[in-house]
Amino acid sequence: MKAxxxxxxVDHTYLKQTATWEDIQRICDEAVTYHTATVMxxxxxxxxxxxxxxxxxxxxxxxxxPNGNCSTAAKLAETAQALADGAxxxxxxxxxxxxxxxxxxxxxxxxxxxxxxVGDRVLKVIVETCFLTEEEKIAACGCVNDGGADIIKxxxxxxxxxxxxxxxxxxxxxxxxxxxxxxxGGIHTREEMEAFLNAGCCRLGASAAVNVLKGEIDA
Numbered sequence: 536m537k538a539x540x541x542x543x544x545v546d547h548t549y550l551k552q553t554a555t556w557e558d559i560q561r562i563c564d565e566a567v568t569y570h571t572a573t574v575m576x577x578x579x580x581x582x583x584x585x586x587x588x589x590x591x592x593x594x595x596x597x598x599x600x601p602n603g604n605c606s607t608a609a610k611l612a613e614t615a616q617a618l619a620d621g622a623x624x625x626x627x628x629x630x631x632x633x634x635x636x637x638x639x640x641x642x643x644x645x646x647x648x649x650x651x652x653v654g655d656r657v658l659k660v661i662v663e664t665c666f667l668t669e670e671e672k673i674a675a676c677g678c679v680n681d682g683g684a685d686i687i688k689x690x691x692x693x694x695x696x697x698x699x700x701x702x703x704x705x706x707x708x709x710x711x712x713x714x715x716x717x718x719x720g721g722i723h724t725r726e727e728m729e730a731f732l733n734a735g736c737c738r739l740g741a742s743a744a745v746n747v748l749k750g751e752i753d754a
Contacts, residue, residue: 538748539570541728544737545744546595546624546717548575550692556583565745566592569752572738573624578617585621595624595657598649601693603628603663607645614652624657625649626688626740629675631666639678646682659686659717659738665696672702676709686738690720697721703734723747 547566549558559580566574567588573595576584584594596617599610614625627649633641650658660682662675679687687706689698697720706716718731719740725747728739 536729536732538725538751541725541732541739542569542571542744542748542752544732544739545571545728546573546575546626546719546738546740547571547745548692548719548740548742550575550577550597550600554580556580559584560587562742562745563588563592565749569745569749571745575626575740578613578620578622581617581620581622593623594621595626595659596622597661597691598625598627599630600626600628600661601691603630603661604632607648610645611648611652614649618653618656622656624659625653626659626661628661628663628691629678631663634662634667634671634675634678637674639674642675642678643681646678646684650683650685657686658684659688660684661688661691661719663691663694664689664699664702665694669705672705673709676706679714680709680711684714686715686717688717688719688738688740690718690740692720692740694720698731698740700730700734703731703736707735 549562573593575595578596598613698718715737717738718736722741
């Protein structure tokens with residue numbers, strides 16, 4: 536797999552609590568140069584990116600991040616503002632406690648509400664696999680299916696573990712046709728990136744991808 540092919544499926548990510556505008560400009564410049572799928576950034580930077588870069592790149596941002604247990608109304612407000620500011624993709628965190636309590640109708644309803652707001656733009660749903668049993672992961676797939684989301688995503692990168700191939704294999708068995716998969720968290724090597732893509736992921740969340748692969752393109 537060529538480096539360019541991998542990077543075209545990478546959400547070039549910088550979500551550290553200490554992120555500054557200088558950090559964000561750096562990853563945006565890299566995203567433009569290396570043609571990543573999006574930049575994945577905190578929502579406060581979305582208006583500045585839109586103003587500076589315009590149509591040069593797609594902006595993705597996170598909602599209810601990283602814990603997921605704010606109210607649905609708060610997630611909707613956060614989403615509406617991000618869309619108005621120029622975001623084209625939203626990565627929401629589910630209410631993990633509600634899922635673990637078996638309240639799947641709540642989780643599905645929240646996903647559906649955000650997808651209705653997002654419309655034709657992309658909604659990814661972070662289920663934070665590190666906190667879930669296998670049964671709960673399967674239930675999360677059902678919520679994503681029934682809620683109408685575009686992509687199921689493994690992790691925030693802020694939990695106790697990140698993406699695992701076995702979770703992607705499990706998702707493949709339980710998501711409906713047309714739902715994509717995104718692996719995120721702890722992806723640091725070319726081999727890991729290729730493994731997740733070969734397993735069926737349409738996106739990768741990675742902060743390291745450009746640094747790992749740009750040498751091949753610049754050579």
